Amino acid sequence: MDREDIAGIVYKTIAKILPVPPGEISGEKHIRDLGADSVDRVEIILSLIDQLKIHEPLASFAEIKNINGLVELLYERKRL
Amino acid sequence: MTSAAENMHGTGIEALNVYCGIASIPVRSIFEGRSLDVGRIGNLMMEQRSIGLPCEDPVTNAVNAAMPVIERLNPEEKAAIEILIISSESGVDYSKSIASYVHEHLGLSRECRLIEAKQACYAATAAVQMAVAYVASGISQGAKVLVVATDVSLADDRVGYAEPAMGTGGAAILVSAQPSIMSVDFGAFGSYSYETLDSARPGPAFDIVDTDKSLFAYLDCLSRSFENYARRVEGADFVATFDYLAFHTPFGGLVKAAHRKMMRECAKASAEQVEEDFVRRVKPSLIYPCIVGNLCSGSVYLALSSLIDTAPLNGGSRVGVFSYGSGCSSEFFSGLIHHSSASVLAEMRIAAHLGDRCVLTFEQYTQLLADNLRCLVPEKNRRIDLASSDKILARARARRMLVLREIRDYHREYDWV
Numbered sequence: 001m002d003r004e005d006i007a008g009i010v011y012k013t014i015a016k017i018l019p020v021p022p023g024e025i026s027g028e029k030h031i032r033d034l035g036a037d038s039v040d041r042v043e044i045i046l047s048l049i050d051q052l053k054i055h056e057p058l059a060s061f062a063e064i065k066n067i068n069g070l071v072e073l074l075y076e077r078k079r080l
Numbered sequence: 081m082t083s084a085a086e087n088m089h090g091t092g093i094e095a096l097n098v099y100c101g102i103a104s105i106p107v108r109s110i111f112e113g114r115s116l117d118v119g120r121i122g123n124l125m126m127e128q129r130s131i132g133l134p135c136e137d138p139v140t141n142a143v144n145a146a147m148p149v150i151e152r153l154n155p156e157e158k159a160a161i162e163i164l165i166i167s168s169e170s171g172v173d174y175s176k177s178i179a180s181y182v183h184e185h186l187g188l189s190r191e192c193r194l195i196e197a198k199q200a201c202y203a204a205t206a207a208v209q210m211a212v213a214y215v216a217s218g219i220s221q222g223a224k225v226l227v228v229a230t231d232v233s234l235a236d237d238r239v240g241y242a243e244p245a246m247g248t249g250g251a252a253i254l255v256s257a258q259p260s261i262m263s264v265d266f267g268a269f270g271s272y273s274y275e276t277l278d279s280a281r282p283g284p285a286f287d288i289v290d291t292d293k294s295l296f297a298y299l300d301c302l303s304r305s306f307e308n309y310a311r312r313v314e315g316a317d318f319v320a321t322f323d324y325l326a327f328h329t330p331f332g333g334l335v336k337a338a339h340r341k342m343m344r345e346c347a348k349a350s351a352e353q354v355e356e357d358f359v360r361r362v363k364p365s366l367i368y369p370c371i372v373g374n375l376c377s378g379s380v381y382l383a384l385s386s387l388i389d390t391a392p393l394n395g396g397s398r399v400g401v402f403s404y405g406s407g408c409s410s411e412f413f414s415g416l417i418h419h420s421s422a423s424v425l426a427e428m429r430i431a432a433h434l435g436d437r438c439v440l441t442f443e444q445y446t447q448l449l450a451d452n453l454r455c456l457v458p459e460k461n462r463r464i465d466l467a468s469s470d471k472i473l474a475r476a477r478a479r480r481m482l483v484l485r486e487i488r489d490y491h492r493e494y495d496w497v
Binding site for chain 1 (some may be wrong): 241
């Protein structure tokens, strides 16, 4: 699974949980910028961990700067 | 562990009460007053929050929570309280404990240990577990330990969406070998702790919070502390072992997300199964927290009170309890409640007191804020303007309440009204 595959899953998951048009989702934005409240953010991260079947403490996701950072972290963990 | 059908025995909580102030505000009023996105109220799962008064502080909240418990004890039972542990993240002095004031105003025996414990919202559970171990050890036959969790809110517009969720008040938990409220499953616990700066109170007049860090730490700690519990308790199963669940509740929406996470991890449950389970096992614990807000150190005991007061209890029911405190430390433990627990707790009339709170407007709330933020600031001398809270205090006249009257030479002085 490469970065693009991971990004596709991330974008699709965000669009499923947040009421935003897919065109508004971009790598430079944080999911907070898309209107995700704290519960939405938890739901998005948990859904991604579940779909990608990775074992990673949620705490690792607290420092991500934007959606690109989220994709990168998931990609790195998936490679392990 | 004992069977849930067995009678209450062992060691645990003999009496429980919460004090959640005499004023409240609808959460929507804060959202509108601060121009917050009201679309977020749904996920917050909060309806009201309690508001403190300038004449209330961690000492009054503790005493007002504990006095109804103490008043029901006879002199011998009262004298059996050998340790008073106050848990708080709202200390009033670096050296002198809140316990020293609370001990005085509760009129406890002078042959009693006093201590204050701090680990954000978790400390009360550490205190309860140490109290259970003390009583169960038999080191002093017939001994009781009083644990009181007490805090005040310092939240204002600086903390954004945390402001509508913060509560104020105290929870009193009397631990003994007559656990009329809940017998604690001996040796059934799991802990998880690590260093993080997710939320904190670096000074006496402000809090800091990193929302994502705090929520993620809470959720990680729930999974890990339950894993630790399951390693100690043979056959423990998140779905099957517990009839009810009571979690530390910073806001209802987090507890709902936490339950959903556990149901997915432990049972691969469908969305429908998660919702049915949430309504049946968790929702009774959220009734009070959703109209009080985050009681901080006492939060999980407010959730337990809510559960006992509102859940259908037929025979014995096992409760899974999760306590979390920023910084961070957490624990999952369990206990047994009985239908008689509800009649014992009903004497405290918690729902009636919550319903009697004076509902403030946003303007009245903001007028109180400046004085409330001085609550923990060291001042050599200060007189409290009781007249400013007269109308609100008048509504609580049916209750005997301790209020802060004055700070004189750094000594806090109180009156019963």
